[in-house]
Amino acid sequence: MAQRGSPMTLAEKIVARAAGRDAVAPGETVTCAVDLAMMHDSGGPRRVGPILERLGVGVWDPEKIVVVSDHFVPAVDAAGAAILDLTRQWVADNDIANFYDMQGICHVVLPERGHLRPGLFVVGGDSHSPTGGAFGAFMFGVGASDMAGVLATGETWIKVPETIRILCEGELPPGVCAKDMILALCARMGMGGGQYQVIELAGSTIEALGMTERMTLCNMTAELGAMTGLIAPDQVTAAAIMAAGADPGDIDIWKGDKGARYMEDHRLDAGALSPQVAKPHSPANAAGVEASAGVPVAQAYIGACTGAKLEDLHMAARILKGRKVAAGTRLLVAPASTRTTARAAADGTLANLTAAGAILMPTGCGACAGMGPGVLGENEVCIASTARNFRGRMGAPSSEVYLGSPYTVAASAVAGRIADPREFLEGAGA
Amino acid sequence: MSARRLGKAGRAWVFGDDVDTDALAPGRYMKGPLEELARHCLETLDPGFAANVQRGDVLVAGVNFGIGSSREQAAQALRHLGIAAVVARSFGGIFFRNAINAGLPCLVCADAGRISARDEIIADVRAGRIENRTTGETIGCDKLGGPLMAMIEDGGLVAHLEKRLKGARAEGLRS
Ligand code: SF4
Numbered sequence: 001m002a003q004r005g006s007p008m009t010l011a012e013k014i015v016a017r018a019a020g021r022d023a024v025a026p027g028e029t030v031t032c033a034v035d036l037a038m039m040h041d042s043g044g045p046r047r048v049g050p051i052l053e054r055l056g057v058g059v060w061d062p063e064k065i066v067v068v069s070d071h072f073v074p075a076v077d078a079a080g081a082a083i084l085d086l087t088r089q090w091v092a093d094n095d096i097a098n099f100y101d102m103q104g105i106c107h108v109v110l111p112e113r114g115h116l117r118p119g120l121f122v123v124g125g126d127s128h129s130p131t132g133g134a135f136g137a138f139m140f141g142v143g144a145s146d147m148a149g150v151l152a153t154g155e156t157w158i159k160v161p162e163t164i165r166i167l168c169e170g171e172l173p174p175g176v177c178a179k180d181m182i183l184a185l186c187a188r189m190g191m192g193g194g195q196y197q198v199i200e201l202a203g204s205t206i207e208a209l210g211m212t213e214r215m216t217l218c219n220m221t222a223e224l225g226a227m228t229g230l231i232a233p234d235q236v237t238a239a240a241i242m243a244a245g246a247d248p249g250d251i252d253i254w255k256g257d258k259g260a261r262y263m264e265d266h267r268l269d270a271g272a273l274s275p276q277v278a279k280p281h282s283p284a285n286a287a288g289v290e291a292s293a294g295v296p297v298a299q300a301y302i303g304a305c306t307g308a309k310l311e312d313l314h315m316a317a318r319i320l321k322g323r324k325v326a327a328g329t330r331l332l333v334a335p336a337s338t339r340t341t342a343r344a345a346a347d348g349t350l351a352n353l354t355a356a357g358a359i360l361m362p363t364g365c366g367a368c369a370g371m372g373p374g375v376l377g378e379n380e381v382c383i384a385s386t387a388r389n390f391r392g393r394m395g396a397p398s399s400e401v402y403l404g405s406p407y408t409v410a411a412s413a414v415a416g417r418i419a420d421p422r423e424f425l426e427g428a429g430a
Numbered sequence: 431m432s433a434r435r436l437g438k439a440g441r442a443w444v445f446g447d448d449v450d451t452d453a454l455a456p457g458r459y460m461k462g463p464l465e466e467l468a469r470h471c472l473e474t475l476d477p478g479f480a481a482n483v484q485r486g487d488v489l490v491a492g493v494n495f496g497i498g499s500s501r502e503q504a505a506q507a508l509r510h511l512g513i514a515a516v517v518a519r520s521f522g523g524i525f526f527r528n529a530i531n532a533g534l535p536c537l538v539c540a541d542a543g544r545i546s547a548r549d550e551i552i553a554d555v556r557a558g559r560i561e562n563r564t565t566g567e568t569i570g571c572d573k574l575g576g577p578l579m580a581m582i583e584d585g586g587l588v589a590h591l592e593k594r595l596k597g598a599r600a601e602g603l604r605s
Contacts, residue, residue, distance in 0.1 A: 127451075127498065127500040142528075143502030143524065145532065192494040192520060195523070196523030225494060370458050388498065391474050392452060395458075
């Protein structure tokens with residue numbers, strides 16, 4: 001049992017606060033008050049609406065609910081359009097003011113619009129909800145029934161998870177980024193590396209990263225089988241929250257106590273890392289890019305919450321500037337949000353991408369989950385900056401997806417085959 | 431819960447490690463109704479599964495069963511096909527939650543590997559035990575905690591909440 005005054009990890013502190021307790025300990029089942037509930041068009045209203053009807057209740061607090069349409073946008077067929085229509089109707093019927101219709105992928109839109117801050121207990125109707133951990137919020141993914149329970153009651157139960165700490169030290173070499181760090185961790189720890197624990201990332205490498213890179217790391221703790229990922233807030237976090245027009249609050253209280261107990265401690269030597277590529281059909285199949293180099297690709301895809309934020313587009317542009325996408329390969333770029341598109345347009349990034357032959361796609365989940373445009377045909381090979389490469393996820397069951405950083409995807413688009421981005425950066429004098 | 435209440439023995443369908451939610455509920459069928467989606471459940475691993483599985487059959491797997499997305503159709507599709515329980519060495523966390531919510535028992539069983547395809551087995555969820563009629567073996571597994579068992583017995587989270595909210599409303603009327 002938890003004892004008052006015993007040191008707690010960051011995750012335990014947030015859970016204890018949400019549970020209205022002085023302290024919690026791993027393994028305890030507690031009921032937590034939910035500060036914010038986020039859902040999207042695929043798992044949201046169309047699934048939770050009928051459940052709430054059956055329960056005969058409305059939503060507990062419209063102000064604490066955020067709805068984002070991102071999976072079926074823009075509609076490619078009548079079924080998708082009907083889902084979007086239902087989503088809009090439900091939002092109107094339930095007085096949800098925080099509705100972002102076709103403004104970007106939920107995990108990116110949420111912090112962009114100032115909804116996340118340290119210490120919040122947040123549920124998301126999507127498995128990549130751990131992305132919110134980059135802002136020091138305890139945010140985890142739930143299915144639609146769980147979400148309906150939250151919407152009906154404003155609370156949910158959790159078994160307090162253990163925390164695994166990963167200390168990342170060293171300066172990332174040129175052409176190596178957060179995506180390579182998390183792929184390397186997937187390779188090392190496997191997809192069950194976190195058995196529904198919290199993975200807290202810390203160390204000098206993390207401190208040096210910008211927010212969207214931190215989001216990529218927390219996002220893919222889902223691929224490690226974690227309940228969520230967390231990064232303790234610092235000045236970088238506070239500045240990003242203020243830039244989004246929100247109040248970060250007292251960031252200093254949201255860190256692990258000295259002497260807090262971690263289930264495991266890992267170290268990642270980020271300074272020694274090379275670009276990583278995960279072979280089909282699992283992120284855990286990651287290895288240095290040389291193991292996949294030379295594989296011809298029909299499609300290179302820069303998209304998803306993991307791989308098409310502003311910094312991701314900057315990385316791709318550094319490679320693509322002044323170069324051309326190889327004949328026989330198509331490069332699709334689907335920016336993660338409308339704000340990302342606007343910023344990338346304003347700073348010249350989009351011009352560099354499109355001049356190289358990139359095809360600009362609508363913002364949204366797109367081909368990442370096989371629901372939008374850009375899906376793969378039989379036996380097609382793709383390298384993508386997305387989070388997962390499960391069999392058939394991006395299209396035909398016989399298609400193959402390799403995962404890499406935006407640098408690696410861009411370099412592969414230019415080469416027409418999987419390529420090491422460092423060669424291109426050296427060529428560019430970087 | 432007695433074996434009788436659990437119904438007759440079902441056949442074991444055995445899968446390996448890391449069976450993900452895209453295999454259970456393929457994204458390209460997510461727009462359609464559950465019946466349609468369920469027809470494609472696990473087709474990338476065993477094309478005959480959905481057509482041949484029978485009510486009361488048990489799904490057996492290795493580690494990380496149900497890893498991947500939060501789509502609860504992954505669990506609902508199995509329930510729709512009549513799967514009585516999933517027995518695996520370990521489960522993806524969200525899938526586990528979703529399955530319990532859907533009223534689909536998930537049993538963590540270190541010895542799941544001892545069950546062979548087509549074995550006749552009974553999953554005694556309450557006792558935390560698998561009886562293998564084919565081999566005569568009894569295999570222990572982790573019991574579900576009290577609150578989770580209550581949810582399974584009510585038929586899943588929604589039915590459980592329905593009961594609870596009705597109770598609360600009745601209380602409210604009295605006071
Ligand atoms: S972009 Fe892909 S990983 Fe991200 S929320 Fe959309 S479908 Fe999920």
